Amino acid sequence: MYKAGAVTAGELMTAPAVTVTPDATLARAARVMARHRVKRLPVVGHDGALKGIVSRSDLLKVFLRDDEDIAEEARREVVEPLFGTHAEALRIEVRDGVVTLSGLVHDTALVPLAALLVRAVEGVVDVQCALTGPARHPDLDPDLPDTRRTSAST
Structure with a gap:
């Protein structure tokens, strides 16, 4: 019309x-x-x-938010409150709004929550999560699967 x-x-x-x-x-x-x-x-x-x-x-x-601003907010508002004193060992890298979280966390149950909360930070386009938990000890955790990578030799 x-x-x-x-x-x-x-x-x-x-x-x-x-x-x-x-x-x-x-x-x-x-x-x-x-x-x-x-x-x-x-x-x-x-x-x-x-x-x-x-x-x-x-x-x-x-x-169009600056990557450094996004990283700072993700650290201050998500990573530090969730992981406390262990947060300083975690890496937050942002490139063109894509956030990569990496490092060793003590409580892997918090990893999906961390990714979800970081995704909610203004300016975040995507989240790549490479947070891992502590190494498994077969003697102490017999019920958990062994996730260590092994290489077969011929």
Whole structure:
């Protein structure tokens, strides 16, 4: 529909309104904006009330965040609280928004949580997780599988 002759906002607006809820991921918001060719996207609560607006420039700011800033926030907000005094031994490398976590952790149950929380840091595009647990001791842990790599000799 050609809207050049519109006199009121109602005549010019997109209807029904293209919106997202506050819990929508940034990636989803970006897809909705691209699909509907809108530059601004209202964010509405489950009751339909306007909570705010996301713009294209808002999305770009997140994805253009400096790698060093992302690494610092991931360390401060995720790695240090989760791993405490052992956090200093863990490496966090960020390149073009892709975070690589590596090092030895004492509690491997926290590894999936660490990856999930780092993924939620603004500007993170992906997470590569190379965190490992302590070496298995067959004499002390007989019920656990032996994950040591062995090489066969011929």
